[in-house]
Amino acid sequence: MLNGEKKIARPLRWAMIGGGRTSQVGYKHRTGALRDNTAFQLIAGAFDIDAERGKEFGVNIGVDENRCYPDYRTMFTEEAKREDGIEVVTIATPNGTHYEITKAALNAGLHVICEKPLFFTVEEGEEVKELAEKQGKIVGVTYGYSGNQMVLQMRAMIEQGKIGEIRVVDLQYTHGFNATDQGEKTSAAQKWRVDPKVAGPSFVLGDLSTHTYYMSELIMPEMKIKKLLCDRQSFVGTRAPLEDNAFVMMHYENGAVGRLWTSSINAGCMDGQRIRIVGTKASLEWWDSKPNQLKYEVQGEPAQTLIRAMPYMDETCNADERLGALHQEGLSEAWANIYLKFAVAIDAKNRGDEDTLKSLVYPDIDAGIQGIRWIENCVRSADNGGVWVEFETKKLVQA
Template sequence: MINGSKRLSRPLRWAMVGGGVNSQIGYIHRSAALRDQSFVLVAGAFDLDPARGQAFGETLGVAPERCYADYQSLIAGEAGREDGVEAISVATPNGTHFAITKAALEAGLHVVCEKPLCFTLAEAEILREIAQAHNRIVGVTYGYAGHQLIEQAREMIAAGQLGEIRMVHMQFAHGFHSAPVEAQSEATQWRVDPRLAGPSYVLGDVGTHPLYIAETLLPGLRIKRLQCNRQSFVKSRAPLEDNAYTLMEYEGGAMGWVWSSAVNAGSMHGQKVRVIGSLASLEWWDERPNQLSFEVQGQPAQVLERGMGYLHANALLDDRIGAGHPEGLFEAWSNLYYRFALAMDAANRGDTAALAQIRYPDIHAGIEGVRWVERCVESADRGGVWIDY
């Protein structure tokens, strides 16, 4: 990957729904998708305000007639073109994800969707059925999973270097919403509105990120049951939580814990995943994504660095510059977007063997995120009882 060579014979024609001028995440979607010549942006419905959306789309180089008022007109308009879009990214508030993704899949388009994929497990299963019926790819933007040292940790765990896995500690606990900032921030308002955000705030918004990383590191670990407590420390956010603790029991006896929070005052990001085994522990912190802590009982602690030759080959595949130069979230998202493109291309060609070799946050990962949030909310709303997963 360091040399930036093309991975596909041609870029996929791509559109965005959402991601307009005031979007918090629109630019990182575009930067990631366009970076490796895997996608080319040809259309979009960028904004609830059609005029503002068209003006913004034109600044991105999209033809005026392909800047649409809404996702329905985008899908219909592109379906009538020989050069119509092949994939769309959904970068809109949570409450719209299901309808947009469903419509795109039914139109034969591949989809990259923000998390959560939808509100309910029943909706998620519908999306899976449609995607499978149309042989379409659904990617979910668990962007932190694109960091290379996640691959290193996965390989070390699989090789038995940690011994028997006993505990998994996960957290994503920042402090930027420790006050009611939504009063001044339009981008935050919908996140604390149940009509737009769904049944949870921080469980779905931040908690599912380290959960997916843990699932990547430990693909054989299955949740047996969980117990959740959630709080609304900023009272106006109720019934949605701005802090939650989830305790999980895995099949086989290992235990897991997730702290999801937007009110960890003073914390910049606070996303960490620590896997503890009978012999050693690993810890990854997204504020220092180029380092992986490896601590063997009775030995000096080690810090493994991105890009070094002592790492597993899979941890070096996605490097974009040599060791010593820090890489960040834009690189991680780019790694996922080119995997999305490879998967879409393989699906288009009917190459099931190639598709099986590409690991990325797919429809199944999206479903598990929805399942986890649904179970957490059920447990919390029933007084923090244990819920079978």
């Protein structure tokens, strides 16, 4: 159980780029990072493309006005002059800016925590990974949902053979908030998400499905996709060529099959992220609207609902619980869990503790690169007419 006691010697000096007043994600980052005040302290930021608005916002959340900067380059330069300068930065800006800002941060000697999708191409990801290794720094990716403890419970049960050999993987992340184009007309944050120059080659595949895809990898680390087929649509025509709905079929190397549905035009759906793993003995199913529960259905036995924080749960699951079984946890706690792991990873990297880094399960640079690879393969399949493509290469596969 987590109770706020320190996991590292002292809080890391932390700054944000983006995440200001008009951001859809900034508050999630701050509540996650600052839930355990022994992990991070927010001491600086370049919070907004509008420098004055960003400075006003920073002061309003308690940052010294002299450390509210007009842009990230100025922040890096000025903070490097201070003995108490920043050590780690979160990038909570539109997708198209991640690559350049991450490189600049690493070159400034900073650890990086970045929004997803990480970059536009696998080549960019591999370049940044090499730079991070050269600089001795961590790059983490904020797949926030992956901090839910039940995801680790699923991983443990699969490792223990509780469901047998995996046969079917059924993934979904859908909602209905973009069923019309109203969001693009009223929200700057939504408008850039459907602009290919800023968002990249996808909308919901990158914005939604990368969360669920990463969690499936976390849950089933030994399962590798062999090939996939993607069919994507732009039901709101002004979003083309970016999709607001997509279906992906997957074949795994062990013979299992999978499907994923991702959509922002699932009208009436408030929250549709589900993961179901079907094995030869039993099935597991988790729904993020009921994050404290995990369905465990053994063939021929009554269905079970496992509850977070109970003593029958695996120790890897209960190690991240915060409030006890009687009290509901959710997305805020999930974000706090991954931010705490980022802090532990950064501290271990600073100390040269490779054993801790190898044993720590968190969304790192490799997870970010794999998310890019997922998007690239889906887009390539869809843009070639919905054909099967080998997952690790660009070679088309005959149906």
